[in-house]
Amino acid sequence: MAQLELDDRGVVVACTACGQKNRLAFDRLDAAVRCGKCKTELAGASTPLDIASSSDFDQLIARAGVPIVVDYWAPWCGPCHMVAPELVKVAARSNGRFLVVKVNTDALTDLGQRFGIRSIPTMAVFKNGREVKRTTGARPAADIEAFVTQAL
Ligand SMILES: [Zn+2]
Numbered sequence: 462m463a464q465l466e467l468d469d470r471g472v473v474v475a476c477t478a479c480g481q482k483n484r485l486a487f488d489r490l491d492a493a494v495r496c497g498k499c500k501t502e503l504a505g506a507s508t509p510l511d512i513a514s515s516s517d518f519d520q521l522i523a524r525a526g527v528p529i530v531v532d533y534w535a536p537w538c539g540p541c542h543m544v545a546p547e548l549v550k551v552a553a554r555s556n557g558r559f560l561v562v563k564v565n566t567d568a569l570t571d572l573g574q575r576f577g578i579r580s581i582p583t584m585a586v587f588k589n590g591r592e593v594k595r596t597t598g599a600r601p602a603a604d605i606e607a608f609v610t611q612a613l
Pocket residue numbers: 476477478479480481496497498499500501
């Protein structure tokens with residue numbers, strides 16, 4: 462995780478071939494992009510992104526051109542740790558159709574409160590700036606993908 466970074470214009474990913482950082486603009490997260498330095502095709506947003514601040518979260522939700530799948534979790538939550546590797550699989554297979562992000566509700570308590578997160582793990586799908594679907598509890602990658610597909 463956390464191989465992705467967020468800035469005010471998009472998601473920054475490091476090229477797996479040369480390490481060059483490349484920005485994927487918020488409105489083109491689903492586009493295939495090649496590294497600006499070595500032209501290797503970038504994996505894109507294919508790993509879960511750790512949200513560092515609530516303002517990053519708000520910007521991403523408001524500006525991303527693809528749906529966002531949010532995993533609300535906390536370090537002390539056992540089922541959350543079971544879900545983490547499943548979300549890695551989901552993100553790896555997303556093919557740019559959506560972006561998976563993780564919100565640590567212990568660190569970002571304001572987000573947990575604002576969205577009324579009462580149990581974790583909770584997963585929610587945001588589309589066009591608003592939440593369209595939510596579920597709670599740990600489940601395998603295939604079930605998460607079915608949930609996301611229903612929401613899209
Ligand atoms: Zn490169």
